[in-house]
Amino acid sequence: MPRAKLRTPELRDRVLHAAVTMLAEEGVVGFTARKVATAASTSVPAVYELFGDKAGLVREVYFEGFRHLGRALAATGRTDDPRADLTGLLAAFRIFVREHPVLADVMFSRPFADFDPGPAELRATASVRTLITGHVQRCVDAGQLAGDPTDIAHVLLALAQGLAAQETAGWLGRSAATRDRRWSLAVRAAFAGLGPA
Known part of the structure; x- marks a missing residue:
C-alpha cells in the first residue's frame, strides 16, 4: 500500500520559507522549484501539488512579501x-x-x-x-x-x-x-x- 501524502500546512510554510530564503540568497536567476524542494526537504511534485506550478509558488512569495x-x-x-x-x-x-x-x-x-x-x-x-x-x-x-x-x-x-x-x-x-x-x-x-x- 502506498504511503499517504502529507501536504500539511507546516510543509506549505516550510516550502514558502525556503522559497523566500532562496530568492534572498540566490536571486531570481537561481530560483527553481527543484532547488526550493531540496531546501525544504521535500519533492518537486509536492511543491507543485501545494502551489500548482512555479508561477503559483512565486504568487505565494508575492503575497508573503x-x-x-x-x-x-x-x-x-x-x-x-x-x-x-x-x-x-x-x-x-x-x-x-x-x-x-x-x-x-x-x-x-x-x-x-x-x-x-x-x-x-x-x-x-x-x-x-x-x-x-x-x-x-x-x-x-x-x-x-x-x-x-x-x-x-x-x-x-x-x-x-x-x-x-x-x-x-x-x-x-x-x-x-x-x-x-x-x-x-x-x-x-x-x-x-x-x-x-
Missing part, C-alpha cells in the same frame, strides 16, 4: 503628528526594501516572466495600500497635505519605490549620509509640493 511589508508598516504606530507618522511609514518601507531587495523586486518589478499579478493579486495587497492611504488621510485632515488621499498615497509610494530602487542599485550615493540626505530631500520636496497652497 506583502504580508511581511504590512507587518513592518503597521509596527510604525501612530502619534499625534500625522506627518511624522507618514514619514516614519516611508522610512519603514525603505528599510524593508533595503533588507529584502529581491523580495521587493518580486513585489514591485515583475522579474518572473511566468508571473504577472492580476486583479485578484492586487486586491490581496490592498491592506498595505489602505494603511498608507489612511496615514495620508490623517495628514489631509490635519491640513498638512492637500488633495485626494488615494492619489497622494500612490505618488508617495511611487516616490519611495523609486528611491529604494536607486538605493538598492547603488545609485543614490556612496555613503549612508549621502543616501539619507537625498532620501530626506525627496520626501521633504514631495510633502512641500503636496502641501496646502
Whole structure:
C-alpha cells in the first residue's frame, strides 16, 4: 500500500520559507522549484501539488512579501503628528526594501516572466495600500497635505519605490549620509509640493 501524502500546512510554510530564503540568497536567476524542494526537504511534485506550478509558488512569495511589508508598516504606530507618522511609514518601507531587495523586486518589478499579478493579486495587497492611504488621510485632515488621499498615497509610494530602487542599485550615493540626505530631500520636496497652497 502506498504511503499517504502529507501536504500539511507546516510543509506549505516550510516550502514558502525556503522559497523566500532562496530568492534572498540566490536571486531570481537561481530560483527553481527543484532547488526550493531540496531546501525544504521535500519533492518537486509536492511543491507543485501545494502551489500548482512555479508561477503559483512565486504568487505565494508575492503575497508573503506583502504580508511581511504590512507587518513592518503597521509596527510604525501612530502619534499625534500625522506627518511624522507618514514619514516614519516611508522610512519603514525603505528599510524593508533595503533588507529584502529581491523580495521587493518580486513585489514591485515583475522579474518572473511566468508571473504577472492580476486583479485578484492586487486586491490581496490592498491592506498595505489602505494603511498608507489612511496615514495620508490623517495628514489631509490635519491640513498638512492637500488633495485626494488615494492619489497622494500612490505618488508617495511611487516616490519611495523609486528611491529604494536607486538605493538598492547603488545609485543614490556612496555613503549612508549621502543616501539619507537625498532620501530626506525627496520626501521633504514631495510633502512641500503636496502641501496646502
